[in-house]
Amino acid sequence: MTPPFKPFLEEKMWFALFWLQPLREFWRRELGDKYFTKLQQVIPYTWLLDPTPLPQHAVIPRLEIHDWREAGQLSQKERELLLKVSGFSPLGWGSRGVSVGQDLPGAEWQRLIEEALATFESGPKIMQRFHKARIVEHPHWPHGSDEPIAMRGRVRLCPYYFVEQGKVHLRGALATIVPADKKLLHGMRDAILVPSAITTGS
Known part of the structure; x- marks a missing residue:
């Protein structure tokens, strides 16, 4: 394959590193105030499930818990959280490595947290706040239909960047539109895949 895979781009851990207070x-400094602020607006708050014990006086920011196992005791309402595998993994595509806290029984949520802590060295996991994508309408041509119909759905955008003469340029994006009742957005059978162009001006 040309160009080769870039494993570091697969690490969702970057989201957690972005929010670490010591790296703020x-x-x-590296991104500049403008881009730093913009990324804060679009990157959901993310934690790395690191089993390292905290000092007695410390808590995990925004969750206000001292130990990750306490997250397993959160109520269903409080579990507006996602668990995700980071990096290259057989579970790292098609939402196979994503678990939605609110959709799981408490015991299963606790088990997944314990598993994430136990496999930190070989397969780190992250936790993120869950945010629903907004609803859009887009025409599609379902199998067996004589005409296009509108589908209400949620959109995931996958940008495509190209290095041209040593500079990185955004040249387009793949929009994946899934039915509105789906929480996890990926290239499922019911999705619409739409190539998107970058336009400038009116």
Whole structure:
């Protein structure tokens, strides 16, 4: 394959590193205030499920818990959270490695957290706040239909960047539109896949 895979781009752990307080000034300096602020608006708050014990006086930010196992005791309402595998993995595509806290029984949620902590060294996991994508309408041509019909759905955008003469350029995106009742957005059988162009001006 040309160009070769870039494993570091598969690491969802970057989202957790972006939100780490000790790295805040590093990111601000490297990205600049404008892009740092913009990324804060679009990257959901993310934690790395690191089993390293915290000092007695410390808590995990925004969850206000001292130990990750306490997250297993959160109520269903409080579990607006996702667990995701980070990096290259057989579960790293098609939402196979994603678990929605609110959709799981408490015992299963606890088991997944324990598993994530136990496999930290070989397959780290992240936790994110869950945000629903907004609803859009897009025409599609379902199998067996004589005409296109509108589908209400949620959109995932996958941008495509190209390196041209040593500079990186955004040249397009793949829009994946899934039915509105789906929580996880991926290239499922019922999805619409739409190539998107970048336009400038009116």
